[in-house]
Amino acid sequence: MRGRTLINVTVLVALFVAAGLAVLGPGLFVQNFLSALSMGSQYALIATGYSMVYGIVRLINFAHGDVFMLGAYLAHYLILFLNMPWWAAMLVSMAATGLIGAGIERVAYRPLRQAPRASLLITAIAVSLFLENAANVVFGARNQAFSARSGLTASRSFEVFGEPVYYQSLLFVVPLITLVALVGLYVFIERSKAGAAIRATAQDVEMARMLGIPVDRMIALVFFVGSALAAAGGVMYSLQYVQIHPLMGILPGIKAFTAAVIGGIGSIPGAVLGGLLLGLAETFVVAFFPGLTSFQQVFAVIVLLVILLVRPTGIVGEDLTEKV
Amino acid sequence: MRNRLLWFISIALIGAALLYLERVAGGWLLARLLSLTAIWAVAAVALNLTNGTAGLPNLGQHGFMLVGAYVTALLTSPKTTAFLMAPWAQSLNLNWLSQSAVVQMTVAVLAGGLVAALFGLAVGIPSLRLRGDYLAMVTLGFGEAIRYVSATDQGTLLTNGGLGIRGVPAVFGGPFAAYVWLVVTLWFLTRFTQSSYGRALKSIREDELAAQAMGINIAYHKVLAFGISAAFAGIAGGLYASWLGTIDPNTFQIFLMTYLLVAVSVGGAGSNTGAVLGTALVVLVRQYLQPLEQSQAPGPLIGWAALATAAALFLVVAAKWRFHKAKTANRTFWRIGVIGGLLAVAGVVLVSGAAPWPWFEEPRSFVGLRNLLLGVCLLLVMIYRPLGALGRSEFGWGLIFDRKDKELSDTERSRDAWLTGEGAAKKGGPEDVSHGGA
Numbered sequence: 003m004r005g006r007t008l009i010n011v012t013v014l015v016a017l018f019v020a021a022g023l024a025v026l027g028p029g030l031f032v033q034n035f036l037s038a039l040s041m042g043s044q045y046a047l048i049a050t051g052y053s054m055v056y057g058i059v060r061l062i063n064f065a066h067g068d069v070f071m072l073g074a075y076l077a078h079y080l081i082l083f084l085n086m087p088w089w090a091a092m093l094v095s096m097a098a099t100g101l102i103g104a105g106i107e108r109v110a111y112r113p114l115r116q117a118p119r120a121s122l123l124i125t126a127i128a129v130s131l132f133l134e135n136a137a138n139v140v141f142g143a144r145n146q147a148f149s150a151r152s153g154l155t156a157s158r159s160f161e162v163f164g165e166p167v168y169y170q171s172l173l174f175v176v177p178l179i180t181l182v183a184l185v186g187l188y189v190f191i192e193r194s195k196a197g198a199a200i201r202a203t204a205q206d207v208e209m210a211r212m213l214g215i216p217v218d219r220m221i222a223l224v225f226f227v228g229s230a231l232a233a234a235g236g237v238m239y240s241l242q243y244v245q246i247h248p249l250m251g252i253l254p255g256i257k258a259f260t261a262a263v264i265g266g267i268g269s270i271p272g273a274v275l276g277g278l279l280l281g282l283a284e285t286f287v288v289a290f291f292p293g294l295t296s297f298q299q300v301f302a303v304i305v306l307l308v309i310l311l312v313r314p315t316g317i318v319g320e321d322l323t324e325k326v
Numbered sequence: 327m328r329n330r331l332l333w334f335i336s337i338a339l340i341g342a343a344l345l346y347l348e349r350v351a352g353g354w355l356l357a358r359l360l361s362l363t364a365i366w367a368v369a370a371v372a373l374n375l376t377n378g379t380a381g382l383p384n385l386g387q388h389g390f391m392l393v394g395a396y397v398t399a400l401l402t403s404p405k406t407t408a409f410l411m412a413p414w415a416q417s418l419n420l421n422w423l424s425q426s427a428v429v430q431m432t433v434a435v436l437a438g439g440l441v442a443a444l445f446g447l448a449v450g451i452p453s454l455r456l457r458g459d460y461l462a463m464v465t466l467g468f469g470e471a472i473r474y475v476s477a478t479d480q481g482t483l484l485t486n487g488g489l490g491i492r493g494v495p496a497v498f499g500g501p502f503a504a505y506v507w508l509v510v511t512l513w514f515l516t517r518f519t520q521s522s523y524g525r526a527l528k529s530i531r532e533d534e535l536a537a538q539a540m541g542i543n544i545a546y547h548k549v550l551a552f553g554i555s556a557a558f559a560g561i562a563g564g565l566y567a568s569w570l571g572t573i574d575p576n577t578f579q580i581f582l583m584t585y586l587l588v589a590v591s592v593g594g595a596g597s598n599t600g601a602v603l604g605t606a607l608v609v610l611v612r613q614y615l616q617p618l619e620q621s622q623a624p625g626p627l628i629g630w631a632a633l634a635t636a637a638a639l640f641l642v643v644a645a646k647w648r649f650h651k652a653k654t655a656n657r658t659f660w661r662i663g664v665i666g667g668l669l670a671v672a673g674v675v676l677v678s679g680a681a682p683w684p685w686f687e688e689p690r691s692f693v694g695l696r697n698l699l700l701g702v703c704l705l706l707v708m709i710y711r712p713l714g715a716l717g718r719s720e721f722g723w724g725l726i727f728d729r730k731d732k733e734l735s736d737t738e739r740s741r742d743a744w745l746t747g748e749g750a751a752k753k754g755g756p757e758d759v760s761h762g763g764a
Contacts, residue, residue, distance in 0.1 A: 125708040132701035138694025256467040296478035300471035311452040
């Protein structure tokens with residue numbers, strides 16, 4: 003089975019590359035591929051947070067997109083008021099946003115630990131409403147230009163087979179940061195003691211509690227890590243798209259959720275894979291069919307519907323059927 | 327029988343009063359607010375069918391309202407400023423049908439409901455096979471996507487983009503007309519909820535597997551409920567367009583959905599009358615807290631907020647002290663007391679204007695504060711009273727005449743286990759998935 007999957011994937015990738023080269027030519031293909039990679043890795047970062055939280059408390063954290071927005075705003079003000087370089091602002095913002103995420107869990111989700119899913123869902127919406135409007139009140143409702151000044155967004159070019167490829171250094175930096183963050187996450191989850199405790203909690207809350215694992219603290223930790231990753235995603239997103247506003251998190255949130263579902267919600271590698279695939283799909287659909295440009299932003303919703311129709315468990319997802 | 331008679335009489339009386347109000351003072355703020363309440367209540371009661379009765383979390387009500395509103399506007403507006411629209415869209419009208427504005431508007435609103443229902447089915451069918459969370463996210467995505475598409479270049483051909491469609495006739499904008507629609511909606515949806523369909527939906531909400539074992543066609547009932555809800559949301563959208571006169575994509579932001587969600591959750595999950603009362607509350611809050619968002623010095627505002635929070639905390643402490651069996655001051659107790667005390671001190675300092683920073687003095691606007699308060703309100707309701715004000719019961723004459731109705735029977739209490747979590751608590755932990763796809 004594994005061998006056949008490998009062959010299928012190789013054939014698909016080869017077809018994709020061949021089609022890309024034939025339709026777009028090497029220059030445009032590489033250019034699109036770079037931006038797809040960058041976009042996909044941002045989705046991967048946000049989707050990882052969704053998936054981790056879902057894995058441990060079985061809750062779709064609707065406020066995740068708004069946490070992403072908070073991360074961007076915190077970095078914006080850190081750069082504006084303290085003149086930090088963007089990477090330092092990103093690190094501080096990650097830590098602060100992580101704390102906010104854990105705080106949200108403490109205030110809003112923990113009292114409902116035993117409550118049914120319907121209440122939890124509505125609570126998550128309430129948190130989202132709260133965060134969006136808190137941002138409206140505190141930061142102002144208007145669009146702001148992200149305050150980072152870096153050479154990352156300057157347009158440069160190199161040549162592939164004689165064709166120029168235009169790019170920004172950002173397109174390399176974003177996947178690199180994502181890679182570092184995800185490798186760090188992997189080591190943390192798989193190698194550290196806290197990571198083992200998190201995995202145990204995700205597997206069976208009651209059993210973990212009986213074994214003496216501080217379950218509530220582990221859940222808070224997951225919210226911290228997920229929110230910090232979302233903040234990193236938010237900063238990089240704002241570096242790329244420059245404009246920030248209090249509702250900026252909604253659409254990336256939905257897309258990242260789509261990415262998590264593509265990969266199979268609850269699985270971290272799945273979320274990463276899903277994010278990259280969604281980034282590729284979004285970019286190349288527009289590259290192949292320029293007429294669809296204005297639908298790029300909503301493409302994810304259609305993908306989500308199709309995935310739910312065809313393979314709701316995603317690529318590496320858990321079994322969704324209910325046991326009695 | 328007596329209750330039914332009383333209902334008829336009160337409906338007629340309210341209708342007559344609204345008709346009088348509309349004739350005498352259709353433009354008054356009161357009339358506008360009453361009709362807005364009725365229109366949003368149509369959408370809220372529809373939302374209640376999915377979220378409350380059927381237990382399907384639907385977060386796309388603003389998207390369905392948008393669809394209904396645009397269909398209505400396209401069919402009835404004269405479109406004199408529709409520069410961006412495609413020619414065929416500009417030429418849409420209902421003059422061939424009838425010259426009567428009321429007939430045209432009715433047909434247009436119903437058409438809006440129909441189209442919204444079709445969208446509802448397209449979104450619902452893939453996700454209804456799965457657990458509720460997916461439906462929630464897909465509908466939320468739909469609501470955002472449809473607004474986004476309606477503002478894109480292609481969407482503009484139909485919607486006139488950011489310029490919006492102007493001059494939608496105000497036929498159903500008055501309190502009486504909106505009230506008639508609300509009564510029809512309430513009548514239909516209450517009958518539906520009490521029918522075999524409604525009972526099937528409730529059984530699906532409580533235990534999907536058991537319902538399936540009883541021979542209920544789960545997918546059919548879910549899709550039906552979702553489609554009907556979307557249809558009434560579309561109708562509400564058409565009425566809203568009539569109330570506003572001008573619509574553009576930004577009319578249907580995600581906040582519109584959250585107002586409806588607050589209305590349903592606060593009023594009572596599964597109670598239609600509760601949804602109407604909740605809508606009235608939301609409209610009142612949005613109208614009468616408007617001064618809070620106007621430009622003012624932040625200091626006193628934050629100060630009063632801190633004082634109010636401190637007062638609430640002290641009330642909680644006092645109530646706990648009074649009614650708690652063991653009168654020992656435990657850690658939570660002290661914690662709340664200390665936080666409340668600090669808040670009170672900060673509040674006094676800020677209100678008195680003694681705070682040293684100039685930031686507290688400079689006037690600024692507080693756009694979003696009302697929605698923030700609604701968010702807090704929703705959060706508190708979900709944590710402390712997840713069933714909302716009325717719970718599952720309907721507001722009715724029974725409440726006044728038959729005191730016994732207020733006491734829940736054991737059956738009813740167990741019926742609410744789905745929402746209050748008693749059942750889940752017994753079965754143990756968040757692992758226990760109470761309703762899942764099969």
